[in-house]
Amino acid sequence: MAQLNSENLNNSNFSISTLGNSINNAELAQDTIRSQSQFISSYSSQAIPKNANCSEKRPVRNDEQHNASEKKTYSYSTKIFYLALMGIAGLMGPLASNMNVPALESIASDFKTDYATASVTVTIFLIALGIGPLIWAMLSDAYGRKWFTVASMIIFALGSLGCALSTSIKMLIAMRLFQGMGSSASMVIGIGVISDIFPKSEMGRAIGAFSAGPLLGPVIGPIIGGYMSQYVGWRSLFYLSTGLAAVLAVLVTIFYKETMNPSRKLPAPITRNNETGKLEFSKSLPNPFSCLLFLKHVDVVLLCIWASFLYGAYYANSISQPITVGALYHLSTSQVGLTFIAIGVGNIIGATGTGYMSDYFVNRYSSKHNGQASPPELRLKVTFIGAIVIIAAVLMNGWFINYNFPLPDILFSQFLIGLSMTSMNCGISNYYVESFPSKSSSVYACNTAVRIIFASITSAITTPILNKIGPGYTFTFYAGLELLGLLILICMLFFGPKIRSITRN
Structure with missing residues (x-):
């Protein structure tokens, strides 16, 4: 059963290399996959830029938790x-x-x-x-x-x-x-x-x-x-x-x-287009008001x-x-x-x-x-x-x-x-x-x-x-x-x- 689950995952382009000998039964395998999927989903929600076009709504973390997780120690x-x-x-x-x-x-x-x-x-x-x-x-x-x-x-x-x-x-x-x-x-x-x-x-x-x-x-x-x-x-x-x-x-x-965490910064307001070589204004310019x-x-x-x-x-x-x-x-x-x-x-x-x-x-x-x-x-x-x-x-x-x-x-x-x-x-x-x-x-x-x-x-x-x-x-x-x-x-x-x-x- 565990082997069958592993084959199904490979067909779905998931790569999970840490299961190995630690999986003794199908229930444990499913729990592990579920926890890793949640981790990947959580990680992706942090990495996706605010203005990115997504077909599905990403989970939003509490603002205070988000800030605490990004703080560097000084x-x-x-x-x-x-x-x-x-x-x-x-x-x-x-x-x-x-x-x-x-x-x-x-x-x-x-x-x-x-x-x-x-x-x-x-x-x-x-x-x-x-x-x-x-x-x-x-x-x-x-x-x-x-x-x-x-x-x-x-x-x-x-x-x-x-x-x-x-x-x-x-x-x-x-x-x-x-x-x-x-x-x-x-x-x-x-x-x-x-x-x-x-x-x-x-x-x-x-x-x-x-x-x-x-x-x-x-x-x-x-x-x-x-x-x-x-x-x-x-x-x-x-x-x-x-x-x-x-x-x-x-x-x-x-x-x-x-001191501001780089992950919170918006793209540069003016960038150079690699194809045309022209300067372009960012579409995500913030509103001063x-x-x-x-x-x-x-x-x-x-x-x-x-x-x-x-x-x-x-x-x-x-x-x-x-x-x-x-x-x-x-x-x-x-x-x-x-x-x-x-x-x-x-x-x-x-x-x-x-x-x-x-x-x-x-x-x-x-x-x-x-x-x-x-x-x-x-x-x-x-x-x-x-x-x-x-x-x-x-x-x-x-x-x-x-x-x-x-x-x-x-x-x-x-x-x-x-x-x-x-x-x-x-x-x-x-x-x-x-x-x-x-x-x-x-x-x-x-x-x-x-x-x-x-x-x-x-x-x-x-x-x-x-x-x-x-x-x-x-x-x-x-x-x-x-x-x-x-x-x-x-x-x-x-x-x-x-x-x-x-x-x-």
């Missing part, structure tokens, strides 16, 4: 080095976004315009910082991380140089758009690199450490900008950005090796709205600092920059603490459930206290300024804003990476686009609102948005798994 030192490199690169965009905030009055004076017009240089940069990731994430998820990081740094350097050489406010605004597009890549590509090299048990700490860079940017930027613009001139800020971007481009080129398709998932929409509220309040505080705290206490440009230290310290503590707490809860869940993977909502659970604190902190900040409270009280409220805001941002980022591990850059880009565009709107409207109703009621409005964000978090904690199961199917 040494601890390599992971830390890549994390630091991407963290510094991710710092560039947020750093440049607020570096010129203390210098806005000087810029307005040099170009003979008003403060509101000068603040458009911040708004336009934020718009670019929101739109740019859609393109960079699509490219990095399709073709790899390294060379798009390098290209973005070159664009950032050229845009920064254009800002430094601007001869009018219109030219400066245009160059800020160019600068923002270049600086926007590293925030989303960095998340992709983390997804490539870190296992789930270390993901929270890695994202916490990485997030400290982009969130420190709006803090360090005004400090550097305040001193340099006061003592060297505001153009020196953009010369500094040019140099930093150039150095990073060289470092990434020399020291970073591609495909990242926005993640908005078909209800959980992504809810978290994008929540992140928008967080960044709206955060940037409203930053853009108003020179004309609220600075004017109230008669601070110089450099002293206004120093007031951002409080919120920066909050950012560092929030990012680090949330990362460790998040990994602790995930690992504890896994040990209690015999190694079972934790649901992504567990990453959001650690943000609950922060979601309450930020409501109180935003209210305190507005009314402390309104009633001329001592400066330390105002800075303490801003410390709480930084602490809680970073905590929630890390939780949202972790949720995305665990929900969409093989498309982490793209979904994070979708989130970044929505939240940064909202932040750019708040940057544009905050100054006129402050002039009309004062800081107390202005920040009460933003506190109300944070309350809505808390309701979104509660909804995700109670109904998140059900929402995911419905929208994914």
Whole structure:
């Protein structure tokens, strides 16, 4: 019977050389053939390109299993080095976004315009910082991380140089758009690199450490900008950005090796036809706005709205600092920059603490459930206290300024804003990476686009609102948005798994 089965297999062009003496009866032979057929089917499903024409539907593996099976193992030192490199690169965009905030009055004076017009240089940069990731994430998820990081740094350097050489406010605004597009890549590509090299048990700490860079940017930027613009001139800020971007481009080129698994890359966008010798565009070119398709998932929409509220309040505080705290206490440009230290310290503590707490809860869940993977909502659970604190902190900040409270009280409220805001941002980022591990850059880009565009709107409207109703009621409005964000978090904690199961199917 076993011999008959073997002959039948040979007639069907199957080659199974390992049966031999280990097969004692027909039942064992059939079981072996069945298991090998399943293995071949599974292997083929990985190897067939996504766009291949097949007459039958291939089995699709779970996204998280697919990502875990492809991950290459990296040494601890390599992971830390890549994390630091991407963290510094991710710092560039947020750093440049607020570096010129203390210098806005000087810029307005040099170009003979008003403060509101000068603040458009911040708004336009934020718009670019929101739109740019859609393109960079699509490219990095399709073709790899390294060379798009390098290209973005070159664009950032050229845009920064254009800002430094601007001869009018219109030219400066245009160059800020160019600068923002270049600086926007590293925030989303960095998340992709983390997804490539870190296992789930270390993901929270890695994202916490990485997030400290982009969130420190709006803090360090005004400090550097305040001193340099006061003592060297505001153009020196953009010369500094040019140099930093150039150095990073060289470092990434020399020291970073591609981390994205080659099997996930799309074919090259332009190839040469072997028969005709002509260049041809690939039929599988990705759509730069495909990242926005993640908005078909209800959980992504809810978290994008929540992140928008967080960044709206955060940037409203930053853009108003020179004309609220600075004017109230008669601070110089450099002293206004120093007031951002409080919120920066909050950012560092929030990012680090949330990362460790998040990994602790995930690992504890896994040990209690015999190694079972934790649901992504567990990453959001650690943000609950922060979601309450930020409501109180935003209210305190507005009314402390309104009633001329001592400066330390105002800075303490801003410390709480930084602490809680970073905590929630890390939780949202972790949720995305665990929900969409093989498309982490793209979904994070979708989130970044929505939240940064909202932040750019708040940057544009905050100054006129402050002039009309004062800081107390202005920040009460933003506190109300944070309350809505808390309701979104509660909804995700109670109904998140059900929402995911419905929208994914």
